[in-house]
Amino acid sequence: xxxxxxxxxxxxxxxxxxxxxxxxxxxxxxxxxxxxxxxxxxxxxxxxxxxxxxxxxxxxxxxxxxxxxxxxxxxxxxxxxxxxxxxxxxxxxxxxxxxxxxxxxxxxxxxxxxxxxxxxxxxxxxxxxxxxxxxxxxxxxxxxxxxxxxxxxxxxxxxxxxxxxxxxxxxxxxxxxxxxxxxxxxxxxxxxxxxxxxxxxxxxxxxxxxxxxxxxxxxxxxxxxxxxxxxxxxxxxxxxxxxxxxxxxxxxxxxxxxxxxxxxxxxxxxxxxxxxxxxxxxxxxxxxxxxxxxxxxxxxxxxxxxxxxxxxxxxxxxxxxxxxxxxxxxxxxxxxxxxxxxxxxxxxxxxxxxxxxxxxxxxxxxxxxxxxxxxxxxxxxxxxxxxxxxxxxxxxxxxxxxxxxxxxxxxxxxxxxxxxxxxxxxxxxxxxxxxxxxxxxxxxxxxxxxxxxxxxxxxxxxxxxxxxxxxxxxxxxxxxxxxxxxxxxx
Numbered sequence: 037x038x039x040x041x042x043x044x045x046x047x048x049x050x051x052x053x054x055x056x057x058x059x060x061x062x063x064x065x066x067x068x069x070x071x072x073x074x075x076x077x078x079x080x081x082x083x084x085x086x087x088x089x090x091x092x093x094x095x096x097x098x099x100x101x102x103x104x105x106x107x108x109x110x111x112x113x114x115x116x117x118x119x120x121x122x123x124x125x126x127x128x129x130x131x132x133x134x135x136x137x138x139x140x141x142x143x144x145x146x147x148x149x150x151x152x153x154x155x156x157x158x159x160x161x162x163x164x165x166x167x168x169x170x171x172x173x174x175x176x177x178x179x180x181x182x183x184x185x186x187x188x189x190x191x192x193x194x195x196x197x198x199x200x201x202x203x204x205x206x207x208x209x210x211x212x213x214x215x216x217x218x219x220x221x222x223x224x225x226x227x228x229x230x231x232x233x234x235x236x237x238x239x240x241x242x243x244x245x246x247x248x249x250x251x252x253x254x255x256x257x258x259x260x261x262x263x264x265x266x267x268x269x270x271x272x273x274x275x276x277x278x279x280x281x282x283x284x285x286x287x288x289x290x291x292x293x294x295x296x297x298x299x300x301x302x303x304x305x306x307x308x309x310x311x312x313x314x315x316x317x318x319x320x321x322x323x324x325x326x327x328x329x330x331x332x333x334x335x336x337x338x339x340x341x342x343x344x345x346x347x348x349x350x351x352x353x354x355x356x357x358x359x360x361x362x363x364x365x366x367x368x369x370x371x372x373x374x375x376x377x378x379x380x381x382x383x384x385x386x387x388x389x390x391x392x393x394x395x396x397x398x399x400x401x402x403x404x405x406x407x408x409x410x411x412x413x414x415x416x417x418x419x420x421x422x423x424x425x426x427x428x429x430x431x432x433x434x435x436x437x438x439x440x441x442x443x444x445x446x447x448x449x450x451x452x453x454x455x456x457x458x459x460x461x462x463x464x465x466x467x468x469x470x471x472x473x474x475x476x477x478x479x480x481x482x483x484x485x486x487x488x489x490x491x492x493x494x495x496x497x498x499x500x501x502x503x504x505x506x507x508x509x510x511x512x513x514x515x516x517x518x519x520x521x522x523x524x525x526x
Contacts, residue, residue: 056174058233060184063167065226066130068191069219070160073102073137076203080212087212088146100275101150105157107463108271110165112263114457115315117166123234126170127227129162134223141216152216164459168439170234182382186436208360262307262315269300270460277467280475316457328520329442330458332513334465336398336434339509341469343369343405343428346477346502351421354413354492354499365417368425376432385437391521394437398514400430405507413496441521469506477502 077084077098084090084098117125136155143149171188175181206214276293283289308314321327344366351357351365384393404427411420442458481498489497 055233058229059174059235060171060187062226062230062233063126063171064188064191065222066126066163066230067167067188069130069133069222069226070106070164071191072202073133073156073160073216073219076206076215076218077102080203080207080215083207083212084149088143088149090146097150098153100279101153102157102160103463103467104271104274105154106160106164107157107274107460107467108267109158109161110460110463111270111316111457112267113162113165114169114454114459115263117162117169122166122170122173123230125166126163126234127230129159129164129166130223130227130230131159133159133163134219134227135159137216137219137223141213141220161459168458169454174235182385182436182440185439186377186382188439203363205360205363208358262304262311265300265304265307266315269297269304270464272300273297274464274467277470280472285475324520325441326454326457328516329438330461331520332394332398332517333438333442333458334461334468335509335513335516336401336438337462337465338469338472339405339506339513340401340431341466341473341506343401343408343503343506345470346473346499346506347408347421350411350415350496350499354495355415355417365421366425368422369428372426372429373432376429377436381433381436384433385440390437390440391517394434394441394517394521395514397430397432397434397437398510398517400427401434402507402510402514403427404430405503405510408503409500409507411496411500411503413492473502473505476505 081098090098113125113129133156136152136159140149140152140156143152168188171184172181175184202218203215206212206218272293276290276297280290304316305318308316308318348362348366351362357365381393404424407424407427415421439458442454477498479498480501481494484494484497485491
């Protein structure tokens with residue numbers, strides 16, 4: 037931890053182990069809601085389109101509105117959490133997300149649903165940006181922190197697969213409205229418990245003493261210009277990436293907006309070097325662990341889109357699985373990830389270190405995607421798909437180790453910022469993975485169809501290319517982790 041962390045005394049953690057366990061449960065439940073909401077909607081898209089009359093192009097905004105708001109506001113929310121209090125930010129974000137879920141479930145028109153999804157993204161950013169910052173101040177002993185991060189990582193790693201199962205079952209049994217209504221009891225319970233068990237924290241990151249600054253004064257000194265620059269840059273950049281499939285990589289739309297997004301981001305970085313109270317102090321990038329972990333995460337999340345989504349598409353479009361059957365078929369991966377995250381990863385990290393566990397997890401994931409490049413058109417689940425699910429254990433190893441590395445060198449005053457940065461790179465990696473791999477797969481399938489291949493063969497060929505590119509991204513992530521991330525003394 038940096039010396040500057042001593043300027044503002046850290047908030048006292050809850051006194052009992054039971055209270056800290058409850059606090060971890062609140063944070064994990066909040067993350068589970070957010071992750072579920074990102075994946076649960078995918079299997080309900082056809083029902084939403086039929087019921088509300090979405091056009092094919094408009095339907096994509098049910099996902100894009102959430103992704104753009106979530107990804108672009110994480111960094112700002114993380115820094116405001118440092119300035120105004122991470123507990124306060126978590127409570128506000130969970131409240132906004134829960135209220136927006138009620139609005140989304142009750143939506144009767146495309147405009148209302150898209151607006152509600154944007155608000156869900158805002159609430160998700162507020163809550164997720166500070167969750168890791170709260171966690172690392174709650175659990176300070178290394179072994180205890182490793183176990184807590186393993187639990188937290190499990191909710192993110194397995195939640196997406198669980199979301200597909202739940203989404204399919206709710207849509208088939210009730211209606212698509214319930215994929216949003218299910219958030220209400222979870223959100224209300226999380227809020228009620230969070231008020232009791234999350235530790236209060238003092239504002240930090242300004243020159244004036246925390247007890248003499250009002251919330252308004254803190255916000256005024258939170259680098260408003262920098263906040264506008266980076267939020268606009270990220271929002272425009274993520275929008276550009278998610279629309280690549282429609283416009284193409286070398287179109288005027290993509291190149292023009294991409295250049296503006298890069299210019300805004302560059303202006304933000306230049307301002308951070310001179311601002312008196314920067315939104316993102318550049319000192320955070322002095323840590324090899326923070327930089328390396330965030331780069332590796334971007335590559336890993338982008339690559340694993342091919343496993344999480346492309347494999348699900350293969351099961352539905354080639355093998356003819358229903359939405360519920362696809363979710364159940366992916367469930368073994370969630371169980372394996374959960375078992376490794378909760379039962380194995382913390383002990384391995386304590387024995388061998390985060391870096392070695394991360395490298396092992398990445399090797400398993402590379403093997404998984406390489407084998408998926410050979411999945412046949414007429415694949416049998418028991419022999420061709422199910423055995424590969426066990427290799428998803430690599431994600432259960434890699435994500436907790438990566439999370440620990442990404443937060444390891446953040447001081448108390450920068451915990452919210454580091455948490456927001458880590459979640460931001462995750463969303464950027466997801467957006468890039470969606471744009472790159474889906475575009476490559478679609479292009480490859482179209483070429484195979486033009487050459488006379490059947491529909492199933494053409495789709496499978498496109499998916500094979502996505503798996504191969506994903507494997508290449510993971511190899512790059514392995515090299516970065518090996519070269520940049522140092523071994524840490526246990």
